[in-house]
Amino acid sequence: MVGLLDSISLTSDRFASVIPLELAVTFMVIRKAIGARPRENRRGAVLDSAARSFALHGYAGTSIRDIAADAGVQPSSLYYFFKSKDELYEAVYERGVEKFLDAVARSMSKSDQPWDRLERAAVAHLEALLEDGDYNTLVANIVPRGDSELDQRLVRHRDRYEAVFFNLIKDLPLPPRTDRKLFRLTFLSALNGVAGWYRDGSMSPGKIATKTVDLFRKQLEPDGERTAR
Amino acid sequence: MVGLLDSISLTSDRFASVIPLELAVTFMVIRKAIGARPRENRRGAVLDSAARSFALHGYAGTSIRDIAADAGVQPSSLYYFFKSKDELYEAVYERGVEKFLDAVARSMSKSDQPWDRLERAAVAHLEALLEDGDYNTLVANIVPRGDSELDQRLVRHRDRYEAVFFNLIKDLPLPPRTDRKLFRLTFLSALNGVAGWYRDGSMSPGKIATKTVDLFRKQLEPDGERTAR
DNA sequence: AATTTTACCTAACGATCGTTCGTTATAATA
DNA sequence: TATTATAACGAACGATCGTTAGGTAAAATT
Structure with a gap:
């Protein structure tokens, strides 16, 4: 409010010296409503x-x-x-990757055990995806095929993030012949797929993430003897 | 070829009585190339x-x-x-659901054991998705949110298919507290997500499906003792 | 043989698309 | 104080969008 009156009193406005202040204010308001905004x-x-x-x-x-x-x-x-719709899209996508990266990085401050680290990352990932929202949805849902120029740039951003899970899964103590690449791809699809069915109120993102990790690690449940091949 | 000449000899064509047969054939060819085709x-x-x-x-x-x-x-x-683009889209989606349903139904003729049944279904699902292709890709990738009229119809088609996995997973001997709904959703996301990274030549769809099922069932691998919490 | 139905076609409608142009008021700088 | 840079604006470009109207020849039906 003060700023608005100030900007009138400095008067580089070409009407200011000719019309009374009241009218000037009126013009200000109109201009504010219709056209050019002050430095925003x-x-x-x-x-x-x-x-x-x-x-x-x-x-x-x-x-x-x-x-x-x-x-x-x-x-x-x-x-x-x-510059273009493509560039805008890429900017959003890139920001989504950064949000994911930040969220996961923050979550993994401590805890040395590999499964715990993966769980923390999964929780952070899902919370970012389901609570923060739009930027991350884009990254989670759109797996670029790499056939357009835009797609190729998108892939590069996405790879930066997938590398995090590559390393997390590398350290996991898994049965000898486990395909770690398949594990990573499957695991990420499972997490990202949550965006497709999650409805607010059912279960917290963190809880879903924890249970998802459990699904992949449940071979050590004490009562696992109920299972059979 | 015979049929083509026949159709000239019956001659309801307005030029037929005026021009020689050779020219009529020429017109036929031109018409075939440009415009109206015979009963196709x-x-x-x-x-x-x-x-x-x-x-x-x-x-x-x-x-x-x-x-x-x-x-x-x-x-x-x-x-x-x-009638419209929407209806065309729905027709494709519905056909995709039917293709999935057929493929899975064919695969489960025998075998009583629950895990084997799930594995067979998964193999059939992935083969349909990655080998047959387009119709199934649509169903796998697009999870309708149900906010448009089209989406709501799509959901109904999709639910018919998901019910199959609901039943398959119901019969699975899983550890007591396993969340079967989360299992189904996660499992299907994992399978459908393959379409996002599958490149021909790396691993067969059937093999990927089998290994994916193994990931979810691996608690009974004999050498599972390497794992730790 | 005359009529109707089928399987398309050509041409065009108004709406919307990404994008560019030239302009303008404010703020920063010289 | 004059100049330049910033943060927008309104209007319009040609292209493309889903869709419709009306036509036409072949096949099926009467």
């Missing part, structure tokens, strides 16, 4: 809206106009921040 | 092309014109067979 960067809002729409309706199902409307901005303004 | 139903071809495109680029990423071009038909012709 909507890049973050645009990125958020893009993440939302892309997560909900996919790349092709989301139009530039959808995103712009959601962010309260004109369609053409997106091109001030991003 | 392209519905199957359209459905195949739709499955292909939808599997490859998704619903929004596929245009009616893409499908028509791939099927060698005019865009408007799709509306002779299907």
Whole structure:
């Protein structure tokens, strides 16, 4: 409020010397409502809206106009921040990878035991996916096939993250002939698949993650003798 | 060939009485190349092309014109067979569910043991998904959220198939406190996720399915003592 | 032989798509 | 104080979108 009056009193405005202050304020308000805003960067809002729409309706199902409307901005303004729809999509995807990376890194501060480390990572992964949301949904759901230029860049971002689980699983004490690559791919699909059926209120993301890890590690349950081949 | 000449000799064609037979044949050929074909139903071809495109680029990423071009038909012709893009998509999805159902039903003719039955189903599922292809890819990849009318119909088709695994897993001798719902969801995500990383030549679909089932059942491997918590 | 049905076609509708253009008010800098 | 950079805007471009209308020749039916 003070800032608004200040900016009038400095008056680089071409009307200021001709019209009374009351009218100037009116003009300010109109201008504020319609057009140019004072020094405000909507890049973050645009990125958020893009993440939302892309997560909900996919790349092709989301139009530039959808995103712009959601962010309260004109369609053409997106091109001030991003060169193209592809670049915007990549920015969202990359941010999603970083959010995953951060979440998992934070979760693994301590604990040396391999299965515990995997469990912590899984919990962090699922919490990021289901609670934080849109950016991560994109990374979890879209497995780029690598046939377009955009896809190839997406794969590179995704690989950075998958490497984390590669290392986590490398340290796991598994039965000798276990296929660790298949384990990783299967495990990640299982975790990411949760986004497809999770409905708020049923079970907490952390709980789901823990139980999922248990599914993969249950050979040591004390009462495992009920099972048979 | 004989049929072609026959159709000329019956001559309900308005040129037939005016021009010689040679020229009539020429017209036939031209008409064959450009326009109206004799009694040929392209519905199957359209459905195949739709499955292909939808599997490859998704619903929004596929245009009616893409499908028509791939099927060698005019865009408007799709509306002779299907009322709308939505209905075409649903037809593909439904067919995908039926293909899955058939494949799994065929695979389970004998074998009483629960784990073996699940393994057979998994093998059939993955072979259908990775070898047969497009129709199944659609069902595997798209988990409808149920917010549109189309989505709600899709869910109903999908549920018919998931019920099969519900029953398969019900009979499994699992440790007492195992969450069978989570097992099913996780297991199906793991299987369907294979479509995201499978590249021809690495491992056969059947082998992947078998090993995936092993991952979920490995608690009875004889040398499982290497594992620790 | 005349009529109807089938299996398409050509042409076009208005809406929406990603993107570009030129403009403009504010803030930072010289 | 004049200039430049920033953060947008409104209007429009041609392309493409799902869909419809109306036509046409062959086949089936009457």
